[in-house]
Amino acid sequence: MMSEKKELTAMYWRDGRLHLLDQRFLPLKSEYRSCENCSQVVDSIREMSVRGAPAIGIAAAYGIVIAAGEALAKEYSKERTLTALEEASADLIMARPTAVNVSWAVRRMSKLLLQHKDSTAQQIYDILLAEAEDIHAEDICNNRMIGLNGAEFVPPKASVLTHCNAGALATGGYGTALGVIRAAEEQGKDIHVFVDETRPLLQGARITVYELSRDDISVTLITDSSAGHLMAMGKVDLVVVGADRIAANGDTANKIGTYSLAVLASYHKIPFYIAAPISTIDMSIETGESIKIEERSSSEVTHFNGRQTAPDGITAFNPAFDITPAKLITAIITERGVVCSPDRDKLDRLF
Numbered sequence: 001m002m003s004e005k006k007e008l009t010a011m012y013w014r015d016g017r018l019h020l021l022d023q024r025f026l027p028l029k030s031e032y033r034s035c036e037n038c039s040q041v042v043d044s045i046r047e048m049s050v051r052g053a054p055a056i057g058i059a060a061a062y063g064i065v066i067a068a069g070e071a072l073a074k075e076y077s078k079e080r081t082l083t084a085l086e087e088a089s090a091d092l093i094m095a096r097p098t099a100v101n102v103s104w105a106v107r108r109m110s111k112l113l114l115q116h117k118d119s120t121a122q123q124i125y126d127i128l129l130a131e132a133e134d135i136h137a138e139d140i141c142n143n144r145m146i147g148l149n150g151a152e153f154v155p156p157k158a159s160v161l162t163h164c165n166a167g168a169l170a171t172g173g174y175g176t177a178l179g180v181i182r183a184a185e186e187q188g189k190d191i192h193v194f195v196d197e198t199r200p201l202l203q204g205a206r207i208t209v210y211e212l213s214r215d216d217i218s219v220t221l222i223t224d225s226s227a228g229h230l231m232a233m234g235k236v237d238l239v240v241v242g243a244d245r246i247a248a249n250g251d252t253a254n255k256i257g258t259y260s261l262a263v264l265a266s267y268h269k270i271p272f273y274i275a276a277p278i279s280t281i282d283m284s285i286e287t288g289e290s291i292k293i294e295e296r297s298s299s300e301v302t303h304f305n306g307r308q309t310a311p312d313g314i315t316a317f318n319p320a321f322d323i324t325p326a327k328l329i330t331a332i333i334t335e336r337g338v339v340c341s342p343d344r345d346k347l348d349r350l351f
Contacts, residue, residue, distance in 0.1 A: 008211060010055045010169045011062070013133065016069055018062040022049045023169060023203075027210040038067040038088045045095040045102070048201070052170020053244040053280055054139050057101030060092040061132035064109045068125045081121060085113060098253055098294045098321050100245040100282045105135055139172030142277045145335035146176050147183030150240065150275055153331070153338075154184040154191070158237040161227060163196045164255035165207040166242025166275065176242045176275040178211060180333065185217055192218040194236065198255060199224055200300045200318065224257055231268040239265045240333075243276040250326030250342030251288025252276075256319050262328040271330040278334050278350055286344075288323035296320050 011020045018035040024047070025031055033049050035041045041063035043049075045056045067088035071081040089106045096102060112131050116124060154160065160181055167178035174182065185191050193212055198204035205221055212219040222230060230236055239261055245253040252258075252274050265272040285291060301316035303309060310316070331340040332347070339346045 007173075008168045008214060009173060010050055010052070010171070011059060011136075013062060013129075013136075016066075018059065018066060020044050020050045020059065021169065023051055023207060024049055026169075026206050035063075035066065037070055038063045038091070041066060042091045042095045045092070051203070052165065053099040053101040053242070054143075054171040054176070054277060055169070056096055056099055057105040057279065058132070058136050058139060058172050060095075060102045061105040061109055061135045063092050064088060064106065064113075065125065065128045065132050068121075068128050072121045072125050076121070078117070078121070081124070082113070082117065085110075096294060097292050098244050099280075101277075101279050104279045108135065136172045139277065140174055142335035143171050143174040143176055143179045144183070146275050146277065146333055147174065147179035149335070149338050150180030150273065150333040151183035151187055151189075153238065153271065153273065153333075154180065154189055155237060157190040158184070159192045159194060159235055161194045161196070161230070161236045161239045161261070162208065163204060163239075163241045163258055163261055164198045165203040165211070167208060167211040169207055169211060170242065175211070176277065176333075177240045177273075178208065180240050180273070180275050181212075181217065182215065185215070192220070194220050194222050194227075194230060196222060196224045196227060196257065196261075198257065200304075203255070227261055228264045231264055231270060236265075236268075236270055238271045238273065240273040240275055243274050243280050243332075244321055245285070245291050246274070246276060246281045246332065246347075247285045247288050247291060248281075248283045248344045248347060249287050250329060250332060250339070250344075250347060251291070252324045252326070252329060252332075253288065253291045253293070253321045254324065256322050259322040259324045259328075262324045266328050272324075272328060273331055273333055274324075274329055275333040278336055281332075281334075281347055281350070283348065283351065288325065291321075291323060293322070294320040 167175035298316040
């Protein structure tokens with residue numbers, strides 16, 4: 001008799017510590033990284049041990065809790081505690097500047113902190129922990145609603161193309177883009193998923209394929225450069241991806257390569273969907289031109305798994321994200337509803 005599969009989770013909280021699945025080692029090894037101080041959470045986000053906009057937002061919320069716990073253990077004064085939490089907030093936000101979910105979560109925690117700044121250190125810690133746990137639980141519920149809202153756009157028999165990883169391991173659980181796929185599958189639809197490998201860190205090959213195969217969802221891995229050919233062959237019915245930040249006009253930052261897919265989908269008249277919680281929508285940024293794009297180390301391109309793959313001395317251009325203009329997006333799928341042909345007025349109504 002086969003043993004039951006363990007639930008797939010990017011993180012869990014236990015005994016005052018945040019335990020993060022170190023996704024750098026997937027799919028070959030499932031190893032959790034224990035964070036007992038806030039700097040370890042910051043490093044885990046920066047090094048992409050934990051990744052995906054919703055997931056790093058949740059991790060940042062727990063990071064604030066850990067910082068409050070550090071202050072409590074060191075018996076800081078109230079003023080020094082507040083200063084330490086401000087510093088922790090700034091460090092967490094700068095760890096991955098493109099994804100808005102980190103600053104969204106930190107602002108939510110900071111707002112609560114201000115409301116209870118006259119409480120004792122222990123009370124502050126308990127209040128912040130409860131809020132982080134709420135953020136975590138809410139994300140899972142939101143993802144399921146995103147899945148249900150998006151599943152109606154998936155035909156009864158469909159081939160879906162996705163990029164990078166926007167599944168359970170990029171969120172609190174269930175997933176955004178993969179949440180749409182999972183919900184459609186649960187409704188009895190005949191789904192096949194094509195997954196871009198997603199260079200240079202291969203999140204599609206290592207993580208998305210891992211998730212889908214665990215769920216027994218039919219999946220085929222393709223190279224990033226195969227997507228256009230696949231569309232030309234008539235093998236793709238729709239594209240659905242996640243997002244790291246959505247500007248007020250609907251322009252969307254997502255993993256590098258997303259813009260190319262959107263252009264290809266537009267040319268081949270294939271629907272292109274963004275699946276994301278409203279916490280990913282940043283109404284303070286008018287257009288995608290104002291979204292800061294994180295650039296990562298050249299070594300991620302010139303090396304793979306620590307092994308050099310390019311000549312000595314080569315400099316690589318390695319942006320982690322690109323911007324897909326709203327006019328190329330068929331719809332943005334959120335937990336509060338679906339925004340077709342997104343623009344500022346339509347997105348503003350979600351709030």
